Amino acid sequence: MKKDGDKIIFENAADLPDMAKSMGTTRFNKTGTWRNERPIVDTDKCTGCGICWKYCPDMSILEDENGKAAIDYEFCKGCAICVEVCPVKAISMVEEEK
Numbered sequence: 607m608k609k610d611g612d613k614i615i616f617e618n619a620a621d622l623p624d625m626a627k628s629m630g631t632t633r634f635n636k637t638g639t640w641r642n643e644r645p646i647v648d649t650d651k652c653t654g655c656g657i658c659w660k661y662c663p664d665m666s667i668l669e670d671e672n673g674k675a676a677i678d679y680e681f682c683k684g685c686a687i688c689v690e691v692c693p694v695k696a697i698s699m700v701e702e703e704k
């Protein structure tokens with residue numbers, strides 16, 4: 607980072623403050639705190655088809671060690687799209703803990 611008169615010039619991404627980096631990505635914003643309800647996966651029902659992964663707008667569907675869906679609660683916003691698209695109804699929403 608250097609100053610040029612009134613301007614501050616960031617020469618590479620590492621110079622940017624976290625706030626500026628977060629404008630283009632949610633990597634620095636733990637959006638999971640926005641949830642009122644959380645999705646729960648019934649791994650006995652889940653077939654590992656990946657449809658919920660395709661539809662999740664927050665890339666919050668992970669794969670567990672058995673190839674079943676798992677939720678990244680640091681970023682899941684609780685929109686429940688995964689519940690709607692799961693063909694075997696393996697995901698349900700429960701009220702978020704306080």
Ligand code: SF4
Binds near residue numbers: 661665666677682
């Ligand atoms: S509730 Fe929404 S954000 Fe969370 S895992 Fe399901 S689709 Fe993704």
Ligand code: SF4
Binds near residue numbers: 651656674692
């Ligand atoms: S859509 Fe349903 S069955 Fe398919 S991976 Fe997701 S939770 Fe499992």
